[in-house]
Amino acid sequence: MKELIARLKKQFKITDEVYQKPDQTYITVPQEQAVALVTHLRDYEGFNHLVLLTAVDWIEENLFQLIYLLNNNDFKADLGVRVMIDRHEATMTSIHHLWKAAATYQRELKEMFGIDFPGSPRVDEPFILEGWDNIPPYRRDFDTKKYSEETYFPRPGRTTHDPAEYMKKKLYPED
Amino acid sequence: MKEEFEKRIVTGPDGKQFEVDPMKDYFCEDRPQVHQPNSNTVIEKFMNWARSESLWILGFGTGCGAIEMRPLMTPRFDAYRYGIQWRPTPRQANVFVISGYLSVKTLKRVVRSYEQMQGPKYVVGLGSCTINGGMYWDSYNTINRLDYYLPVDIYIAGCMPRPESLLAGFEQLKKMIKAGECEGQNKYAENFDWYKANQKKIIKDWDMPDYNW
Amino acid sequence: MSDASIYRDKFPQKNPDGTNQIDLENGKFIKIWQGPNHPGITGNMSLELVIQGDEVMECKTHVGYLHRGFEKLMERRRFIQCFPICVRIAVPEPDFNEYCLSATFEELAGIEIPEAAQWMRTLLLEMARLQSFLMWIGGQAGSFGMGVIGQWSNYARDLVLDRFEEITGGRIYHMHMTPGGVRGLAPEGFEKRMEENLVEIEMIMKDIQTTMFENAVFKKRSIGLGYIDPSWVYDYGITGPNARAAGIPKDVRKDYSYLKYTELDFEVITGKDSDAYTRADLRRREIHSSIDLIRQILAKMPKSGEYMAKVPNVLHWKIPKGETYVRSECTRGEFGYYTVTDGSGYPRRINVRGPSYTHAVALMEKLAVDCNIADTAGLMVSLHTYPPEIER
Numbered sequence: 188m189k190e191l192i193a194r195l196k197k198q199f200k201i202t203d204e205v206y207q208k209p210d211q212t213y214i215t216v217p218q219e220q221a222v223a224l225v226t227h228l229r230d231y232e233g234f235n236h237l238v239l240l241t242a243v244d245w246i247e248e249n250l251f252q253l254i255y256l257l258n259n260n261d262f263k264a265d266l267g268v269r270v271m272i273d274r275h276e277a278t279m280t281s282i283h284h285l286w287k288a289a290a291t292y293q294r295e296l297k298e299m300f301g302i303d304f305p306g307s308p309r310v311d312e313p314f315i316l317e318g319w320d321n322i323p324p325y326r327r328d329f330d331t332k333k334y335s336e337e338t339y340f341p342r343p344g345r346t347t348h349d350p351a352e353y354m355k356k357k358l359y360p361e362d
Numbered sequence: 363m364k365e366e367f368e369k370r371i372v373t374g375p376d377g378k379q380f381e382v383d384p385m386k387d388y389f390c391e392d393r394p395q396v397h398q399p400n401s402n403t404v405i406e407k408f409m410n411w412a413r414s415e416s417l418w419i420l421g422f423g424t425g426c427g428a429i430e431m432r433p434l435m436t437p438r439f440d441a442y443r444y445g446i447q448w449r450p451t452p453r454q455a456n457v458f459v460i461s462g463y464l465s466v467k468t469l470k471r472v473v474r475s476y477e478q479m480q481g482p483k484y485v486v487g488l489g490s491c492t493i494n495g496g497m498y499w500d501s502y503n504t505i506n507r508l509d510y511y512l513p514v515d516i517y518i519a520g521c522m523p524r525p526e527s528l529l530a531g532f533e534q535l536k537k538m539i540k541a542g543e544c545e546g547q548n549k550y551a552e553n554f555d556w557y558k559a560n561q562k563k564i565i566k567d568w569d570m571p572d573y574n575w
Numbered sequence: 576m577s578d579a580s581i582y583r584d585k586f587p588q589k590n591p592d593g594t595n596q597i598d599l600e601n602g603k604f605i606k607i608w609q610g611p612n613h614p615g616i617t618g619n620m621s622l623e624l625v626i627q628g629d630e631v632m633e634c635k636t637h638v639g640y641l642h643r644g645f646e647k648l649m650e651r652r653r654f655i656q657c658f659p660i661c662v663r664i665a666v667p668e669p670d671f672n673e674y675c676l677s678a679t680f681e682e683l684a685g686i687e688i689p690e691a692a693q694w695m696r697t698l699l700l701e702m703a704r705l706q707s708f709l710m711w712i713g714g715q716a717g718s719f720g721m722g723v724i725g726q727w728s729n730y731a732r733d734l735v736l737d738r739f740e741e742i743t744g745g746r747i748y749h750m751h752m753t754p755g756g757v758r759g760l761a762p763e764g765f766e767k768r769m770e771e772n773l774v775e776i777e778m779i780m781k782d783i784q785t786t787m788f789e790n791a792v793f794k795k796r797s798i799g800l801g802y803i804d805p806s807w808v809y810d811y812g813i814t815g816p817n818a819r820a821a822g823i824p825k826d827v828r829k830d831y832s833y834l835k836y837t838e839l840d841f842e843v844i845t846g847k848d849s850d851a852y853t854r855a856d857l858r859r860r861e862i863h864s865s866i867d868l869i870r871q872i873l874a875k876m877p878k879s880g881e882y883m884a885k886v887p888n889v890l891h892w893k894i895p896k897g898e899t900y901v902r903s904e905c906t907r908g909e910f911g912y913y914t915v916t917d918g919s920g921y922p923r924r925i926n927v928r929g930p931s932y933t934h935a936v937a938l939m940e941k942l943a944v945d946c947n948i949a950d951t952a953g954l955m956v957s958l959h960t961y962p963p964e965i966e967r
Contacts, residue, residue, distance in 0.1 A: 207682075208899070236812060238909070238911065239911070243924045254898075254913070256900055263830055267898070286809075287807075288933040288936075291936045292932075315467075317566075318466075318567035320566055321502075329647075331502040335502055339504075339506040339507070339564065340507050342495070345499065351653060354891060421614055422612040425641065430746075433729060438733045463643060465640060467640050468619060498648070498660075501647075503643060
């Protein structure tokens with residue numbers, strides 16, 4: 188894996204590489220190089236299986252982390268390509284031309300995170316939700332408990348006795 | 363509202379043009395009525411007995427509780443020996459088993475299927491999700507209380523209930539029908555406006571008539 | 576009438592990208608919805624089919640009827656609280672969820688699980704595979720009109736569920752694997768009772784072999800149905816039996832061996848013809864392979880010993896910042912969890928990679944086109960899709 192990363196570093200601005208497992212590595216690339224790197228990996232390095240494409244919301248840093256997890260079945264290795272994109276203008280180049288399955292992931296990301304992929308097929312159609320009029324639900328600033336209590340007539344009588352809070356007070360007062 | 367439900371001009375296969383208003387043309391606008399029991403108690407008792415002994419369940423697996431329906435249909439638990447069987451269409455069914463949580467998208471289809479069923483009809487809420495939301499009590503997409511949207515006759519608690527408890531629940535339902543206590547359909551007709559208001563509160567794109575005949 | 580488009584051509588015009596040109600207003604096509612309330616659909620999802628005659632011209636998959644927002648709910652639960660809800664993601668085989676989630680947490684927190692727990696997990700995963708395939712074979716037969724196979728195979732599945740109940744106390748949801756190991760080992764006499772059941776299941780499988788796989792109706796309808804070209808496998812992200820039936824030996828158990836699969840003797844089962852019949856036959860052979868693996872595990876696994884590693888206080892457990900992906904081979908293909916932690920007591924993000932995600936949406940939409948409408952149910956079941964893992 189290290190040789191591969193060294194080879195890639197000659198062409199792409201790769202930072203933050205994490206060797207998580209012998210067969211799993213995560214790297215970060217700038218947004219404008221991401222699709223080029225993913226295409227390069229697919230065409231020349233044999234990473235031809237898109238395992239998943241998803242996003243992580245780092246609301247504190249005002250960033251979305253997109254992750255393209257690619258798999259090379261000949262060398263039995265995974266490479267996670269992280270891309271940090273701005274949270275307010277969340278737009279990313281689509282990769283539906285590389286993998287047919289990617290269009291579905293991008294539809295889900297558009298709906299659940301509000302990350303736009305212009306040009307991806309059926310990206311604007313609702314995928315999971317129907318008639319949703321709030322902010323995209325997987326964003327960290329969407330409070331699912333508050334929404335549920337306001338909308339769905341909670342049955343009265345649910346009281347919470349959280350043992351974790353009690354234990355924290357007794358055992359770990361310093362945290 | 364979806365595009366296909368809007369008023370528009372259509373050219374037929376023979377070249378003639380005509381106006382279509384799907385919400386008016388395809389659906390009936392009548393409200394459901396309350397059905398009074400037969401004035402002769404002997405006949406009413408006989409009819410309740412007949413209703414209770416043929417529970418035909420709509421085969422609509424709305425949630426994960428549907429996985430226990432398969433063992434219930436097959437030799438180990440065999441619900442058919444109690445006169446319980448599954449039907450593919452709402453027109454032939456009279457028991458609606460809400461098998462677990464309902465997401466908003468499914469609730470719309472469930473309301474529609476329930477209203478299409480022939481009366482007298484009964485609703486069985488299966489699992490703790492139908493009672494108070496169960497473990498999805500804080501989810502943004504599942505309802506918490508089923509009895510705000512459909513008239514529930516009996517709940518079977520558990521997550522998920524075992525086939526034995528389902529059989530016990532159906533036996534209990536039979537007893538209740540024989541005693542004439544399952545009046546969910548009439549309750550729905552009496553409190554129709556309240557149920558509709560609750561349903562419309564959470565189903566944002568309501569594109570069907572108020573009652574689906 | 577001058578407009579020629581209304582007359583019935585044998586085939587509709589093609590768009591440049593190979594899809595059919597659909598005009599719903601000209602009376603030539605009918606749009607019908609298969610599902611969510613339809614006996615010919617797996618679980619609670621729907622297919623929007625446009626048909627001409629009885630041939631499907633266009634198919635769109637609609638999911639979301641079972642969406643509960645697991646990934647959001649797990650973000651506001653402690654690590655140990657994720658386990659009761661994560662099993663609900665794939666209902667017929669919840670054990671793969673438990674395994675993947677606990678493996679990601681263990682990896683990020685640096686916990687090694689004891690030997691006996693690894694064997695126990697392997698046993699549970701194989702039993703889950705066996706019961707899921709038994710249920711599937713009933714569904715596949717039922718979708719081609721053979722109801723009796725489902726009666727037999729579900730009886731066999733109940734036998735496996737009894738053994739699950741013996742170990743874990745639950746029929747469907749077990750929640751037996753928690754971070755650090757398992758909640759307990761097999762009770763006394765378990766091997767004997769399991770062996771009795773396995774013998775009975777093998778007898779039932781023999782009957783199913785003769786009544787289903789040698790049945791002329793089943794052969795006629797399933798051979799040639801839903802052909803998956805081997806070149807699509809990477810394009811569409813196809814994994815599991817669907818890829819193996821196309822002759823591509825992809826099996827996570829062999830390729831990325833986890834738990835105790837290195838010490839077990841099995842081979843990757845592949846097919847050649849890549850149609851619905853090959854896939855069904857491949858899964859039948861998988862059942863026998865699974866039975867064989869359970870026998871091997873029971874012979875090799877330790878009967879006693881430490882089964883839980885030392886885990887910090889689970890109600891006050893903080894996992895350091897990191898991210899990882901753990902995969903396992905479930906009955907439908909590659910099942911994996913991608914977990915991100917940020918050093919707090921809650922996971923930052925958990926993403927579930929279900930194999931049905933690609934099979935039911937992109938692949939199904941392609942395969943259903945030009946298929947007879949009566950065969951769409953059989954095609955759908957032969958891909959072995961399961962909706963809750965698509966939408967979570």
